[in-house]
Amino acid sequence: MADQTPSGESLLFLTDEQLRKGIEAMFFAYRGFTADPDRILEGMDYGRAHHRALHFIHRSPGTTVSNLLSVLGVTKQSLNRVLRTLIEDGLVEARVGRRDKRERHLHLTAKGQELERELSDAQRARMRAAYRAAGPQAVAGFRQVLEAMMDPELRRQYQGLKENGA
């Protein structure tokens, strides 16, 4: 028992083997995480990229295109392809900014809300099952580790998303 911090905690959770297991857990869990929405979307003309756009527009209604760009971390050409189809299909509405007319403020239409809801219901159902199985303590730890794993800039994005429901 040599791996002890000055304060007496075991450092065994930092072994390469433990870290590798964590890496694999992320890999397999992420597959599960996206599986349900992917299943819903296949067959429709949409993919994961559309899901992400819907999610963040739902989350921050009225967000601008460049805002969304920085959250999603893709190029405007990539996002535009996705956004165009969503707007054409009447799931998303782009309103010209009132203060700054260059900006487009993005909102979900009723139809957009509906699909977002369907996707997020599926994803939340899995999340809820996992949370319930693991318990509140585990969930707190889960969130802590994920947060620590983010790039600092992304962490700020993450924390900036409106927090409530408590």
Add this chain to the structure above:
Amino acid sequence: MADQTPSGESLLFLTDEQLRKGIEAMFFAYRGFTADPDRILEGMDYGRAHHRALHFIHRSPGTTVSNLLSVLGVTKQSLNRVLRTLIEDGLVEARVGRRDKRERHLHLTAKGQELERELSDAQRARMRAAYRAAGPQAVAGFRQVLEAMMDPELRRQYQGLKENGA
């Protein structure tokens, strides 16, 4: 305070808002998770798919192609493309099976070990920092939630990977 289980735990961690935060945490954290290897690989002729192959061959030396297929969850055509370049470039060796000569047993060459090492060092460094920042309790919770999030079949794959280092 109505959200209490019969055993008295709060269920506030199961609100839609909390679940959404968890979903976003997964999204942002996964970006960080892959960022370092991606950076190393850009410029080389390899991508994330090559990294995954290297990882699991390292993890289970002598694994067969079909074994790897089921772990990675892609088609043999996809995997083959990746594997071919890795073999051509002398990072991976495919040994014909002794018992069953149809099977190819995959091993990393010295060169393959080297790249795998470089990629995994980077990824583990981030993981280690996150683990250290969050602490052992949080790490345990992190692993529990991720495991509960996996599809049952993937969970078996995950648990089947040799466990040690404790």
Add this chain to the structure above:
DNA sequence: TTGGAAAGTCAACAAGGCTGACGTAACTTC
């Protein structure tokens, strides 16, 4: 000896990233 599994390969395609170049409207600054 034959059926079927394991592996490999060719071709074609799609999603979703990327870069670069260009255009336009609108805001900001000098």
Add this chain to the structure above:
DNA sequence: GAAGTTACGTCAGCCTTGTTGACTTTCCAA
């Protein structure tokens, strides 16, 4: 008011990594 910057959109072309389908070779096992 002119010049520069920002926000957005779009065209064209490319790459990676996934897909399906069809086909072959090898070879184990019943």
